[in-house]
Amino acid sequence: MAGPDFDTEIKQLQATMRTIEQVLDVDAMKQEIADLGEQVAAPDLWDDQENATRVTGRLSDLQGQMERFESLQSRIEDVEVLVELGQEEGDEESLGEAERELGRISRAVESLEIRTLLSGEYDAREALVTIRSGAGGVDAADFAEMLMRMYTRWAEQHKYGVEVYDTSYAEEAGLKSATFAIRAPYAYGTLSVEGGTHRLVRISPFDNQGRRQTSFAAVEVVPVLEQTDEIEVPEEEIRVDVYRSGGPGGQSVNTTDSAVRLTHIPTGTVVSCQNEKSQLQNKASAMVVLKAKLLALKKAEERAELDALRGDATSSWGDQMRNYVLNPYQLVKDLRTGYEVGNPTAVFNGEIDDFIEAGIRWRAGAEKVDA
Missing domain, CATH: 1.20.58.410 (Release factor)
Known part of the structure; x- marks a missing residue:
């Protein structure tokens, strides 16, 4: 040089x-x-x-x-x-x-x-991540589990703590849904760009004819709240259901009706927690998740009102955000930023920093245009 x-x-x-x-x-x-x-x-x-x-x-x-x-x-x-x-x-x-x-x-x-670039109101908070399987049957449930592993491996690589609140297993394989917290400063600001619809294309391991299958999973990321945050949820607005925890193996949590499901009646928001042995502990954890999701819902409504005033007819930037293609070629591509890599195995093993950084820069640019 x-x-x-x-x-x-x-x-x-x-x-x-x-x-x-x-x-x-x-x-x-x-x-x-x-x-x-x-x-x-x-x-x-x-x-x-x-x-x-x-x-x-x-x-x-x-x-x-x-x-x-x-x-x-x-x-x-x-x-x-x-x-x-x-x-x-x-x-x-x-x-x-x-x-x-x-x-x-x-x-x-x-x-x-x-x-x-992480200067938003809640960017410095820890993150609460929910993954749900979408269209695609058992492949979608398997994909949801692959995504959960991807994010937990990413957290492990950075030495961030992970706390699982709830896992709902699918009948044949994979997950219907899972909710977990990433315990690190700025985890929300960092991972918030991962929110949206993820799409997997591969030869289905569950299809005895070896056909290619497209499946979807949704990722939702909200900030973990602190006691100082103003989110009041009157008791009369919440329905509490208790049930027996489910999951593989014979954990002690499966032997009593300790799992808790909370339904926020005005919005229809449903959260559950089953990973603690005590019903009271599960209820307290479920309330943490519920309040975080209600805050995110409130912010989304405020954003929608602003978009309506601006005459914004486009969908939100987080929708349909990334493709993972394993067949007929190997490629992971972010549809918003255009960033792509040809090594899906590494991505599913948690190597997603470059995707996250590209997403944060993309969002910062989009916010400048909106301002």
Whole structure:
């Protein structure tokens, strides 16, 4: 790589980092870290466990963001020095290492830049994901289970916690539906671009004639709420049904009527939880899910009203969003962004970061057009 190319790339990275610094408001972050540090040092912090968990979690997230930002700044400065020395001494080995390091830094800066695009009201929250099988019979149920594995593998790769609230198994194979939480800061903002209809095309393993089958599954992503969120659900608006938990194996949860199904009568929203042993625990978990979905419904209605005022006749951007083709060729393609890869196996094993980043950039561009 010639000298001017090094200079140009380094200047571009420095300019991007200045933009990121402004968007993150680094000075404000440092002040908040200091304030939270004082709260964490207080001897009575854990008298209120819920507040303590919130404070320590927020502090850890901010410290992680700051460390990531400062580390990238330092790496850019170091590579700039390496380039100068290599050019002065004609050291091709040093210039080769600088070229490789610039590539690594560029990818890291792009990833950090994506985080700055997550500035929505609930983007910093944890995510609640629901997957439902659609048209396609047993293949669709199997596809729903493949998608659940894809997202849980993605979470594992990033060391994010996963908490399963409910799984409804199909009779022959796969899942009718599943609801689970991804426990990580910004999980909602990150995964919200995955919401919509997913389509699978393959030779059906359940068809003894080996015919190609198209099946569908729906993915819904909503933010996990905090107690400060204003969502009041009067008891008279909720119908509570209890039943015996179901699932493979002989877990102890299957031996009592501990599973809970909640129906919000005004909207018809139904949620269930069966993964705890106690009926009270399942009801509490189901209420978390119900409130999150009612908030998402409220936001969707507000968005629909705005779209109607704008005269927006198009469907929402999350509908029919990705194709997974296993036959007659191998391809996974996002229909909104155009991003595609020819390795479906890797995608189903959780390698979806590039799809997510493309989706976040696409959404940010669409929001600018709408503004």
